[in-house]
Each structure stands twice: as structure tokens, then as C-alpha cells.
Amino acid sequence: MGKEVIDKSEMLSVRKKDDFLKWFREVIKFADMVDTRYGAKGFVVRKPWTMITTNIMYRMFDEEFCKYDHYPAMFPSVIPESNLSKEEEHVKGFSAEVFWITESGSNNTKFEERLALKPTGETAIYPMYAKWIRSYQDLPIKYYQSGTVFRCETKETRPFLREREFMWIEAHCAFATEKEAWEQTKVDQKITKAMLWDKIGLPFMIYKRPQWDKFAGAVDTFGCDVLLVNGRVNQVGSTHMLGTNFAKVFDIKYTDVDEKKKYVYQTCYGPGFSRIIASIICVHGDDKGLVYPFDLAPLQIVIVPIIFKGKEEIVMKSCENLCDKLKSKGFRVKIDSTDWSAGAKFYEWELKGVPLRIEIGPRDIENKQVVIVRRDTGKKSFVAEADILKTISSVEPEILVNLKKKAVDNVKGLIVDCSKFDDLKKSIVGGKIVRCGFCSIEMDGEKCADKIKDACGAEVRGTNEEKSEKVGKGVKCIVCGKDAKHVVYVARDY
Amino acid sequence: MGKEVIDKSEMLSVRKKDDFLKWFREVIKFADMVDTRYGAKGFVVRKPWTMITTNIMYRMFDEEFCKYDHYPAMFPSVIPESNLSKEEEHVKGFSAEVFWITESGSNNTKFEERLALKPTGETAIYPMYAKWIRSYQDLPIKYYQSGTVFRCETKETRPFLREREFMWIEAHCAFATEKEAWEQTKVDQKITKAMLWDKIGLPFMIYKRPQWDKFAGAVDTFGCDVLLVNGRVNQVGSTHMLGTNFAKVFDIKYTDVDEKKKYVYQTCYGPGFSRIIASIICVHGDDKGLVYPFDLAPLQIVIVPIIFKGKEEIVMKSCENLCDKLKSKGFRVKIDSTDWSAGAKFYEWELKGVPLRIEIGPRDIENKQVVIVRRDTGKKSFVAEADILKTISSVEPEILVNLKKKAVDNVKGLIVDCSKFDDLKKSIVGGKIVRCGFCSIEMDGEKCADKIKDACGAEVRGTNEEKSEKVGKGVKCIVCGKDAKHVVYVARDY
Numbered sequence: 001m002g003k004e005v006i007d008k009s010e011m012l013s014v015r016k017k018d019d020f021l022k023w024f025r026e027v028i029k030f031a032d033m034v035d036t037r038y039g040a041k042g043f044v045v046r047k048p049w050t051m052i053t054t055n056i057m058y059r060m061f062d063e064e065f066c067k068y069d070h071y072p073a074m075f076p077s078v079i080p081e082s083n084l085s086k087e088e089e090h091v092k093g094f095s096a097e098v099f100w101i102t103e104s105g106s107n108n109t110k111f112e113e114r115l116a117l118k119p120t121g122e123t124a125i126y127p128m129y130a131k132w133i134r135s136y137q138d139l140p141i142k143y144y145q146s147g148t149v150f151r152c153e154t155k156e157t158r159p160f161l162r163e164r165e166f167m168w169i170e171a172h173c174a175f176a177t178e179k180e181a182w183e184q185t186k187v188d189q190k191i192t193k194a195m196l197w198d199k200i201g202l203p204f205m206i207y208k209r210p211q212w213d214k215f216a217g218a219v220d221t222f223g224c225d226v227l228l229v230n231g232r233v234n235q236v237g238s239t240h241m242l243g244t245n246f247a248k249v250f251d252i253k254y255t256d257v258d259e260k261k262k263y264v265y266q267t268c269y270g271p272g273f274s275r276i277i278a279s280i281i282c283v284h285g286d287d288k289g290l291v292y293p294f295d296l297a298p299l300q301i302v303i304v305p306i307i308f309k310g311k312e313e314i315v316m317k318s319c320e321n322l323c324d325k326l327k328s329k330g331f332r333v334k335i336d337s338t339d340w341s342a343g344a345k346f347y348e349w350e351l352k353g354v355p356l357r358i359e360i361g362p363r364d365i366e367n368k369q370v371v372i373v374r375r376d377t378g379k380k381s382f383v384a385e386a387d388i389l390k391t392i393s394s395v396e397p398e399i400l401v402n403l404k405k406k407a408v409d410n411v412k413g414l415i416v417d418c419s420k421f422d423d424l425k426k427s428i429v430g431g432k433i434v435r436c437g438f439c440s441i442e443m444d445g446e447k448c449a450d451k452i453k454d455a456c457g458a459e460v461r462g463t464n465e466e467k468s469e470k471v472g473k474g475v476k477c478i479v480c481g482k483d484a485k486h487v488v489y490v491a492r493d494y
Numbered sequence: 495m496g497k498e499v500i501d502k503s504e505m506l507s508v509r510k511k512d513d514f515l516k517w518f519r520e521v522i523k524f525a526d527m528v529d530t531r532y533g534a535k536g537f538v539v540r541k542p543w544t545m546i547t548t549n550i551m552y553r554m555f556d557e558e559f560c561k562y563d564h565y566p567a568m569f570p571s572v573i574p575e576s577n578l579s580k581e582e583e584h585v586k587g588f589s590a591e592v593f594w595i596t597e598s599g600s601n602n603t604k605f606e607e608r609l610a611l612k613p614t615g616e617t618a619i620y621p622m623y624a625k626w627i628r629s630y631q632d633l634p635i636k637y638y639q640s641g642t643v644f645r646c647e648t649k650e651t652r653p654f655l656r657e658r659e660f661m662w663i664e665a666h667c668a669f670a671t672e673k674e675a676w677e678q679t680k681v682d683q684k685i686t687k688a689m690l691w692d693k694i695g696l697p698f699m700i701y702k703r704p705q706w707d708k709f710a711g712a713v714d715t716f717g718c719d720v721l722l723v724n725g726r727v728n729q730v731g732s733t734h735m736l737g738t739n740f741a742k743v744f745d746i747k748y749t750d751v752d753e754k755k756k757y758v759y760q761t762c763y764g765p766g767f768s769r770i771i772a773s774i775i776c777v778h779g780d781d782k783g784l785v786y787p788f789d790l791a792p793l794q795i796v797i798v799p800i801i802f803k804g805k806e807e808i809v810m811k812s813c814e815n816l817c818d819k820l821k822s823k824g825f826r827v828k829i830d831s832t833d834w835s836a837g838a839k840f841y842e843w844e845l846k847g848v849p850l851r852i853e854i855g856p857r858d859i860e861n862k863q864v865v866i867v868r869r870d871t872g873k874k875s876f877v878a879e880a881d882i883l884k885t886i887s888s889v890e891p892e893i894l895v896n897l898k899k900k901a902v903d904n905v906k907g908l909i910v911d912c913s914k915f916d917d918l919k920k921s922i923v924g925g926k927i928v929r930c931g932f933c934s935i936e937m938d939g940e941k942c943a944d945k946i947k948d949a950c951g952a953e954v955r956g957t958n959e960e961k962s963e964k965v966g967k968g969v970k971c972i973v974c975g976k977d978a979k980h981v982v983y984v985a986r987d988y
Contacts, residue, residue, distance in 0.1 A: 035622060035625070035626075037622075037625060038569075038570060038618075038622065039574050039577065039621065040570060040572055040573075040574050040609060043570035043572060044570070045567065045568070045569050045570070045622055046567060046568040046569075047567055048565035048566055048567055048637065050568075051565070051566040051567050051568055052565065052566060054568075055556065055566055059553075062549065071542035071545070071546065072542055072545040072546060072549055073539065073540060073541055073542055073545050074539070074540040074544075074545050074548075074661070075532075075539050075540075076532055076534060076537035076538070076539070076659055077571070077611075077642060077644070077659055078534055078537060078593075078659070079534075080533050080534050083533065095599065095600040096599050096600050097598070097599065098598060098599060098600075099572075099595050099598050099609075100595065100596065100597045100598060100602065101593050101594065101595050101596075101611065102594065102595075102596045102597060103594045103596060104591070104592060104593050104594060104646040105589065105590050105591065105592060105646060105648075106589040106590050106592075108594065115534060115593075117571075117595065117611075124532075127533065128529060128531075128532070128539055131529070131531060132529075137832070143542065147641070147642075148571060148641075150571070152598040152599060154599075165570055165571055165572070167568070338631070
């Protein structure tokens, strides 16, 4: 029954830098994160190796939202067609991708009004805000919802990166004043940083999107792009200043202190959990597979008994004692007691990105020690039994520090400055992100952006929102040669 | 601007025992738990006062499932029609209530195959189990999913009790042996008890359901009914022994140690969160409104400043200091600093079921004390500033103990023994649950059950699953007069 070799079909066949997408597909399959054979195009099954981490992230976000007095609510997954269609720009942006529920039951009874499966929550939520908001004392309202939304993507779908049902949080705020709404867009960016960088170690940039690429119905959109080693970017969330656009359509007014009726100012914010998981895989993963940050790992510590004939019992006993001890301290830990070889076990848990592996063999027991191996560095240490907890506590934060450092090192030199269109093309094709002068991120710049897209498939991601970058004297638009109004970033995405 | 009176439309107009359903509707509306004006029949909006508690319950269940090695997974919200239709009994049970997604996009492009909005997960999950399970070493599989499911109810809908989209967890297990599957049904009952009774204080009974009332496609169903004071019962969850019924339809086989291919044995379990919330309202609530157990309360402590002219600042400062202190200890706490009168504030927070109210006025500050009022008992105590934390810690567990005691007292005498059909009718109409002899909970007993239903709208809920109850000598079926094979419970539900 002993399995001495690993099924070769489950070994990674490519290196990350040689064929990134193939590597990604293999990692999510062999690490048992997802199954794409569900039988409905663009819908995938998320397995525990994804969902344990997803649930941890939901809790982290819950806590962070709580700090800023956001409260959870739940609106239905369906939207009556008449509500969805109210905001003209908005419906234009989403109607092509709407799933329609038209009938029910075994007799296929048609509904009088079709129901849309929610592609995003605005048109479900704002008619209710109109009912709830009466006075300035009802403001601000800051509700968020966790769950899935549905978009019948016509482009090629891909697990975590582009799915027809994906996991996210959407937060919807309404304020009495425009100032508060703009401040909220900054708070959203703070939350993004506290999660993505501080806790998950993902390097990202926040861009003010060009007007032609903003959220349908918004005044302005701020997108958060995680930077990937191959120069691609992955939008993992975005914040939208909606101004009074939706308030006017859905008639969301309040009576102010001066007794006058006024429209509310609104913002919405959506961090995407499917895409954050994709980013964890892409940024921290390596040629051996996944690398989970310690706090997010479905399994934080795996104990591998090193079995020798006649010593099985004493080794297993020792593993169980340690496992119980670590469990009681709150760690997610298990013993791999399958009948695979030690080598096969090491391979599997490295592929699955378990941060720490502890090996215990007969000689370790004699020497009152264990072997601890870090997934992120591969470093192996002999640790005295008495020091195990202390060692884990000190290694735990080091892992995130190291992953952050690696992630930053990996994207160093990724952004290059260009002033000529040919250089831009070459740089993009060569896997870079380009910073350049650009005529305008208002609607009149769209033609130039289209030319970039046609030439190399890259998009104008927008201007640096975190740090204002002034246009140098005499700098021209990289496409049309007119005076540049903005410094923009150009990159390809997934 | 001061509001000296409460808007009368938001005051409870009935007592719980006088018009239970009206009281229920008013509580969920005035306590701001739910809004029924969403505009799609049977779909409601859950507000923070519901969702904070719901999220706490999800975490409690997560932890409990974890203890028994269940893992979270996520299957799509849609099911291809061909999968849904595979198990004949199952599809008969659900097809009348299925929402169908038939088309997408602005051009209403029809799908080749319709997609059902998931009414329950079996037919989404088991085709995948068939792909995943190969060897006895892959077993058991114990996955669960948190989220919503959809049933196009044709009966009257009612928030929390009967909705077209409701919140639950569904757990799906597959085992090598029948014995393990039966044991799992007992584990599910243990989880039910650990949550509903130990943590939430809801009195319930678990019944083995009659064969005509079991889950479509199951061998046996065990339903958990919470007992309500008016003799109604509320099924908040159920466990199903599926045997090999679904395994045969979906071809879920494993290769056993003896190299033979065998079907797996399956169970599923679904605690319903909408109905647990309904039970919290119905069981613990009183004529003043909601009463939340401390651990589940969206807000655990509300601090009400008692303002006197000229003393505003010192009172608010004192409230803020205490609030910060309690927050730092992890309590969900806030100050009610609105301009409503103290009386109006007391009324509102009692209606909303906040477990503890702390009042601070100028004289309290002078005396270095606060007033603490318990929602569950109404008891008011003066507590020295230095003793506040100690007092809260000691009151906290007392609240649940008291709520449990009250809940049990309220259902005392609710179950009555009957041996005559007329007595049964009278008892049911009088708001009791009836225990009686019954011919059979196999299919041949359905006719007698129908007669009960026709006579008084009550249902045979089944036999006591937690404690086997032998039929006494000479006991007859309360309907047909034949020898009784079972002692059953009869009750009306919502």
C-alpha cells in the first residue's frame, strides 16, 4: 500500500517565470484550491484550501470595517429589472453581463418582471437608502455586504481572475457633504493598505482611473492594482466617488439642519476576494508552488513523522503530543500520517504552501529536538523541544517580513519611464509597466489610450493616487505628442 | 431639535401573548432588523441588527464544525438543469420551487441549458464528490458551505420564517461505511445542541420525521424543532441520512481496502440561520421587544448620558472614558449621544434587546458610580466605578442562564398527552403540542396524519430522537384506533 513515488501528473511541469499562466493553472489545481469541472461555464468550485483562507480574510476585513463604523447588511441576490435599469450609464456598463431569471417551478411560470442576478449592489441598495434616509441625523450610512456577485463574462474565464460568480465585499456609504464622501475614498484606500500590504504583503499601486475606464455611473474611480512579476497588473479592488449621480436617480434626499432637502453624496468600495487569492498565489508563489503568509494559511504547521521500522509508535506518540500542544495554542496544525514517503509528503506540503514543517524522527526524540523547515526560505533548523513554541512565535512574524521584502524585490525595476511610443511598446512586450506623459485622462484622451491598446494590448491604468506626480516641463503625450497633462501608468492586466 | 416624545408609530402595539404574529412583525420592523419593502416578493433586506448577530453565529458554527474536522468549501449558486434532475425523488421535492435562469445580456441570449438557482446543494456537490472520491483513503469527506439558497415559495412568505432567499449552512459528508454515516447524524445533533441550547438558550426537540415528511431523496430525516410559547414549532435545522441513494444516482464510488468498488454512505445537515434568528426573537423576546443573549448581541452595552444643563461636558467626558475602556476590553459598546430624551433612549434600546444599559449622570459622577440595568430582568444596580468591569464579567454569563431558565419555564406544560382525537384537536387549537400514540410513521401512516392536518392544521412531527419512548401496552393510534407502533408529537409550525 506504500506510495513511494508521487503521481507525476500532480507535479508542477513549468517554472513560474517560464510560463506564468500554465504555472498558475497547475498550482491552483495541484494544491487543490479549485475545481474547474463544475459543468457551468465560468463557475468554479472553491475547495477548503481556498475557503479557509477566504474566510480568514473576511474576518480581517470585518474587523477593519468595524474600526471605521461600517456595519454589515445583506441585500437580496436578485434585482428587479426596473431597478437595475434606472441609472442609464450604470445599466449600460452592466447589462451585457446580466444573468436573467425569467421563470420558476416545474411549469416554468413566467415572472411578470424579470429578476437580474446581482452583478453589483448599487441598484439593489440605493432604492432602500432612499427609504431609510430622512434627516441629516440618519447620515452617514455605512453598510457593507459580503458575498458573491454574478457577471456573465463574455471574455475567457479563468479561476480567481475572471469568473462568472466571484467573492467580494461591497461597501456603500452615503454622506451629507461632498467633503465627507471624498474623505471616505481615502479611508477605503487606508483599509486597502491595512489589508493588502500590512497583513498580506502584496505590493500594489492605487490609480485614479481615466474617465473612460471609471465605474459605470461614477464621478471618479480609484483602482487598486497588485503588481505581478511579469509586468501584468491585477485589479483587486476599487473605490468609487459617486457624487450625487445615483442619489438623483434614486431620489436619495435628506432634510438638513437648515430644513432644506438635499441629495446625499455617495461612495462605494469593493475589495475582490477571488482576485486577492489570485494575487497571493501570483506574488508569493514560487517554483515549488504556493507560499501562504502564516496568518492566512489554511494549515500553518504540518508535522511529518519520520518513520523507521520498530520506532513507529514512539514517533507517532511524540508527533501527537506536539500536535495537541500546538492546537491548544490556537495554531492550525496537523500530522501527515498517510503512508506516503517522507519525500512525497515534503513535496505536497511545499506545493500547498504550508508555512512551517516540523519533522520528528527517532533520533530527534533521542536528542530531545525537532527539525523545523520554513516554506518561504527553505531554511532548516534543529530546535530543542523546550524551545519549539518560542521559535514558532519568533519565526511567525519574520515570514511576512520576508515575503514582503521578496515581493518588493521582485517588482523592483518593473516600472520604467518612457517618452517614445516605440519604447513603450517594447517595454510592455518585455514585461514592464510604463510610466509616461499622456495628453489627458479626461474623455478626450481615450483615442490615445485606444492606440496603445491596439499596439500592445496594454491599458492606461491612470495617475498615481497615493503620490501626486507633476508633469515635467516640455513633456509630451507619448501617443499624440501634444503637451502632456498627466503622468500615467500603462500596463497589461489579466 | 430635541425630541421629547417617541414617534408612536414605532411603539409596539400588542403584547406577545395577545397577537404573536403581529408582535413578531412589529419587533422585527421597529428593532430595525429587516426591511420587507425590497420590491421582489419573498426577498427581504437584512439590516445590521440582524447581520451582526448572523455573522457571530456563522463564526460559532465554523468553530464547532472545525472541532469535528469539517472544512469549508464553496460551490456555485447555480446548478445546470441536467444535474438538478438526476435524482428523481429529490427533483420532485424541489422542482416546484426552482428559480430558472434562462438568458443573459442585453440581447437576452438564451442558454442552451437552463441554470437553476440553488435550492439546496446536493445536486451541485455530489457530481463533484464523484470526481474526487477514488479510494477509501479519500474518505471521509466532510465539507460545508455557508451562504444563501433560493426557493420560490408559493406559500405566504414571512421574514426569517419563510423566505425566497434564506441564510444557512449546509454540511455534506461521505463515508466508507453505513455505521460512520449514522454516527455523523448523531454528531450533527451534538453540534445543534452545542449551538442552539448551550450558546443561544433555545429549547428544542429533535424528531425522527415520518417517512412522508422526510427530505426528498433521503433514507431518514431528523428535524430540530424549537418550541415556541404559543405551541407552534419552528424547524431550525435538519440532518438527513441519505444512505447510498444519491451515491447510486451520481455514481460516487470508492475502491476499498479489499480492492472492491463500493458506494459511499452520505449525510447532510443544514442549520438555518434565518430561522434561528426568528427563534431568538420568538423565544427570548418579551413585551418590550427583543432580548439578545449577551454573546450574540449586535450591541452588548449602551451608555446613556443623563444630561443636566451646565453638566453636559463632564457627563459626556465620563461616558467617553468608560466607552473607550469597555471597547478596549472587546465589548461591543456605544454611547447614545442623540438629542432624544433619556426615556426615549431607554425605550429604543430595550426594544432592540441590548443586554446592558449603563446610565451616567452628574450625581453618579459625584458618587463615583454608574447605574447598570439588565435587559433580561430589568434589574437596576448602582455600581462603583472601580467595580464596573468586574460586575459586567459576572453578569454576562448570568444573562444566558436566566434566559435559558425563562425559556424552559415558558414551555413547561406545553406538551400534553392525549389519547382521543377530540382532545388532540382541542389541545392544538389551545396552543399545545400533543404527544400521542400513532399507528405508523412509515408511509402507511400518512392517511392518519392527513386527517389531523385537515382537522386542526397540525402535523405529526415524528418520534423523539433524543430519548426513545416506548409505546405503552394497549395504546392505540389516536386517529384510526389501530395498535400504535409509535409515540409521536403533533404540532403546528410556521
